[in-house]
Amino acid sequence: MDLHSLTIHQLHDLLVRKEVTSREATEALYRRIGEVDGKIKAYLMLTEVEAIRQADEVDRKLIRGEEIGDLAGIPIGLKDILCTKGILTTCGSKILGNYVPFYDGTVIRRLKEREAVFIGKLNMDEFAMGSSTENSGFQTTRNPWDLQRIPGGSSGGSAAAVAADECIAALGTDTGGSIRQPASCCGVVGLKPTYGRVSRYGLVAFASSLDQIGPITKDVEDCAILLSGISGYDPCDSTSVNIEVPDFKRCLVRDVKGVRIGIPDEYFIEGMDPDVERSAKEAIDLLKKLGAEVKAISLPHTPYAVAIYYIICTAEASSNLARYDGVKYGFRSNRYEDLMEMYGRTRAEGFGKEVKRRIILGTYVLSAGYYDAYYRKASQVRTLMRNDFEAAFEKVEVIVAPTAPTPAFRIGEKVEDPLQMYLSDILTIPVNLAGIPAISLPCGFSREGLPIGLQIMGKHFDEGMLLRVAYAFEQNTDFHLKKPPIA
């Protein structure tokens, strides 16, 4: 048995039955990383000494005969956007290349309380701005299914590591699709929770009204377990919502009889890869066969999603990233005479191309004379888009569509054309603008053997329904069991 290829629930069962120790599993993962990460380049940093210490602690508990929780002793990878006390947190950026936080983010604290084992920090597009990890300040992660292709982004390191069995599960973050699109590209499960479900305290901010932390896992059951582990109200995040967190594992009932599923015509866009369209339609047919009630619905403002998003997210980013000034922490240029030069050069040398492009765009759309034309207008159309979802959810419990218009594209294919890169997010962005939850799970393969993801969107705080539909689909298919050739 290969310990590195286990899921959370499989490893938990073995730990409880004392057939495997957490240390053995943790060491197996570091061996696996040693074998494959030279090719995949998912990790920015490994934290082996601390991981072994965490694992040993859980093993001692088991020897003493104590009970352990679902996540105890489970090796997990963390997107490098999450603040970890005493451990480098770069956010994929040179400007935070030396940043060691003196505190843990809330999700890290919660997972420590649940005695998870942290394997290391995973690569990402700089400040989570990108769909391919090509914007990382350090390295481009490769797709385990085809090393010439992108793993998706911005949580590309997390998705690739899960797909290549370099961790049992991982955390990512999703501002416009950054969990779901890489999960789709790498053939794994990824869930973006409802805005406010998971605390953002200790998450390096990109676009504060859109960012959410969520799980990237090998199957739907693991997704439910990890989501339960990180959810909940937090007084340290004023946008965190004080609402009960269900035990998401209890939502996995393998039954979709009578569940009303909406299919939005607007999501089957022109230029969509035929394999993606075919796989999604076959998935919908299967859900129907399992007893779901499938209905056509309309989300008429979908075509405006990219325009709204790149106004709102760049505006918020330009404001959030103003804090990187070389004064309090992070990188400072050494070529300056006065204060203005220190700011300008610190930011010029510390930020990469895409981050600069978005800061300029965001500063422009917020600047005097343009605010109404761009930011206000986009925020109004955002309301219309939210209304679309509200109307649809009066008729259906979930909405089903592809996660991305194409399977993983080639490295370098879209770097010179930012607008084309932005358009690859068109099917994931509306969810963030409306604040609703959505999951992506494997639903097929392209002719070249690349994974395709199915997206299920739900009502605010109804992650349970997403997991129920996703689980029923997964348990009647075997796409999630297929491993990439690197495995």
Place this chain on the structure above:
Amino acid sequence: MKMDIEKVARLARLELSGEEKKTFENQLEQILTYMEQLNRLDTTGVEPTSHAIPMVNVFREDEVKPSISREEVMEISPDQEDDHFKVPRIIE
């Protein structure tokens, strides 16, 4: 829409190379043109959304609590002197 990139870069405290200015100007013009499609929609009277979930102000009791230690904060700053962040002279 043509953007005065020099002015915007100054507002953003971001030094751009000549080449960056040229590339960004072209790319951003293309992106802004794409965004103009929003003007096709009549949004008269539509309330703007700044948060997708209804949000209210969060208050807490004004209690004295320990804060982050000064040493930990200063330790990771690029330049410091006597417990202060050090920057180039601001007032002549």
